[in-house]
Amino acid sequence: MTFKGVHHVVVRVKDLKAGIETWRDKFGLTLDRITESETLGVKQAIFNLNNGGFIELVAPLDQNSVVGKAIESRGEGMHTISMEVEDLNKTVAELEKNGVVLIGKDEPQVYIHPKSANGILVQLYESV
Secondary structure, three states: OOEEEEEEEEEEOOOHHHHHHHHHHHOOOOEEEEEEEOOOOEEEEEEEOOOOOEEEEEEEOOOOOHHHHHHHHHOOEEEEEEEEEOOHHHHHHHHHHOOOOEEOOOOOOEEEOHHHOOOOEEEEEEOO
């Protein structure tokens, strides 16, 4: 199993506008787009990076969403790091063998549970 690199990072924020002002106006990143996902219960702001990765800010649409609950319990900050892998099935099998707790292993997106990754949700992204 090999993590090839970081694909993207997700930062949870209480207020998307304030988050955009920080990352765009203070840090100098260029805002690519703003989207909303009713399914995930979030508003998203995407900042592309020159190396092909991106930083995604997420703000809850309501306090009962996963991100809303995470902000309530842990505050703003790192929510997810997406790691690129060559072979998702092989990586999942090796992680399970190593006792790592996974979320959504039979779905298109597989995550390492924060309890198995020092409090960080880790998304496994299969490179194409």
